[in-house]
Amino acid sequence: DICAAxxxxxxxxxxxxxxxxxxxxxxxxxxxxxxxxxxxxxxxxIDRAVYSLDVAIYTFSSLILADAFKRALQRGVSVRIxxxxxxxxxxxxxxxxxxxxxxxxxxxxTSKMMHNKYCVIDGVERVEEIRRLKQRKWxxxxxSVVVSGSVNWTRQGFGGNWENCxxxxxxxxxxxxxxxxxxxxxxxxxx
Amino acid sequence: DICAAxxxxxxxxxxxxxxxxxxxxxxxxxxxxxxxxxxxxxxxxIDRAVYSLDVAIYTFSSLILADAFKRALQRGVSVRIxxxxxxxxxxxxxxxxxxxxxxxxxxxxTSKMMHNKYCVIDGVERVEEIRRLKQRKWxxxxxSVVVSGSVNWTRQGFGGNWENCxxxxxxxxxxxxxxxxxxxxxxxxxx
Ligand SMILES: [Zn+2]
Ligand SMILES: [Zn+2]
Numbered sequence: 001d002i003c004a005a006x007x008x009x010x011x012x013x014x015x016x017x018x019x020x021x022x023x024x025x026x027x028x029x030x031x032x033x034x035x036x037x038x039x040x041x042x043x044x045x046i047d048r049a050v051y052s053l054d055v056a057i058y059t060f061s062s063l064i065l066a067d068a069f070k071r072a073l074q075r076g077v078s079v080r081i082x083x084x085x086x087x088x089x090x091x092x093x094x095x096x097x098x099x100x101x102x103x104x105x106x107x108x109x110t111s112k113m114m115h116n117k118y119c120v121i122d123g124v125e126r127v128e129e130i131r132r133l134k135q136r137k138w139x140x141x142x143x144s145v146v147v148s149g150s151v152n153w154t155r156q157g158f159g160g161n162w163e164n165c166x167x168x169x170x171x172x173x174x175x176x177x178x179x180x181x182x183x184x185x186x187x188x189x190x191x
Numbered sequence: 192d193i194c195a196a197x198x199x200x201x202x203x204x205x206x207x208x209x210x211x212x213x214x215x216x217x218x219x220x221x222x223x224x225x226x227x228x229x230x231x232x233x234x235x236x237i238d239r240a241v242y243s244l245d246v247a248i249y250t251f252s253s254l255i256l257a258d259a260f261k262r263a264l265q266r267g268v269s270v271r272i273x274x275x276x277x278x279x280x281x282x283x284x285x286x287x288x289x290x291x292x293x294x295x296x297x298x299x300x301t302s303k304m305m306h307n308k309y310c311v312i313d314g315v316e317r318v319e320e321i322r323r324l325k326q327r328k329w330x331x332x333x334x335s336v337v338v339s340g341s342v343n344w345t346r347q348g349f350g351g352n353w354e355n356c357x358x359x360x361x362x363x364x365x366x367x368x369x370x371x372x373x374x375x376x377x378x379x380x381x382x
């Protein structure tokens with residue numbers, strides 16, 4: 001991925017690791033299949049989260065995405081993660097890192113694999129729940145977004161495989177993915 | 192999956208394997224998470240294909256879905272498959288079976304994994320191409336549909352994991368997935 005290598009050089013002089021998200025440059029990239037451009041598009045959506053980020057993911061080792069979640073935590077966004085028991089503790093997993101920062105993580109209780117790869121940003125059902133919990137009457141403007149596809153949040157997923165990922169503001173799609181997350185979150189309560 | 196086991200008993204008396212799709216019964220199932228109901232919904236879409244089925248899939252061993260593709264071939268639908276080199280030849284793969292029936296199969300030339308799990312049914316770009324190839328002026332009514340998610344087309348995928356799968360008639364989504372398939376199909380021409 002020549003293109004991604006160039007972005008890294010341009011955006012991160014002197015930085016051995018990608019510790020800041022390089023959206024501004026990357027999002028202007030004209031290569032539709034540039035891996036960093038595509039991670040950047042997901043980062044852009046996570047950075048827009050106002051209330052909630054509900055993530056169901058098999059493997060999550062992307063540092064760029066983990067940093068976007070850290071920024072969200074600093075803004076007071078509620079982050080919840082459901083992942084696979086085996087993968088949470090695999091090397092390079094960012095789920096541990098986020099758990100140490102206070103993110104609640106749940107896993108299937110049985111040996112069933114958690115094979116999903118999606119994130120619901122500001123799903124209506126979750127936003128309403130947060131509003132009830134915090135006893136807020138007013139609400140800040142927000143837009144529900146679904147990020148979902150075949151891609152795991154790993155270097156291989158974004159740069160090394162043939163993959164797909166949808167970013168959608170479709171309200172019905174967001175409602176369905178949020179309902180799916182809520183169902184799993186309840187089912188894995190004791191995990 | 193108690194529910195699925197019941198459908199099998201009811202729909203397939205005397206049949207050791209699931210060789211006919213059990214949609215009529217299964218689609219009435221009220222369990223949203225019934226694996227056979229969900230496979231049945233994909234089968235229903237494949238059975239509606241008029242012109243083309245373009246499949247990009249990591250693993251495909253589901254007999255129910257393979258049968259739907261066989262019915263499509265008998266109707267004269269153009270089927271193309273892109274899959275992962277390692278997985279095409281794995282045990283239980285239905286891709287070999289379909290290849291023997293004349294379905295063209297392509298694979299990435301490099302060692303990159305083909306990790307997609309989607310099917311485009313009657314994508315506009317492909318329907319137009321088929322119409323040009325067959326020199327037809329008139330066209331039968333059709334509806335573009337995308338089937339895409341985290342789920343591989345295997346027993347474990349449909350029954351043993353926590354997964355998601357979208358069935359969508361969104362025109363823009365179908366256009367994008369069809370374009371992605373076309374791009375890969377050309378890229379893997381020599382495979
Ligand atoms: Zn680029
Ligand atoms: Zn059922």
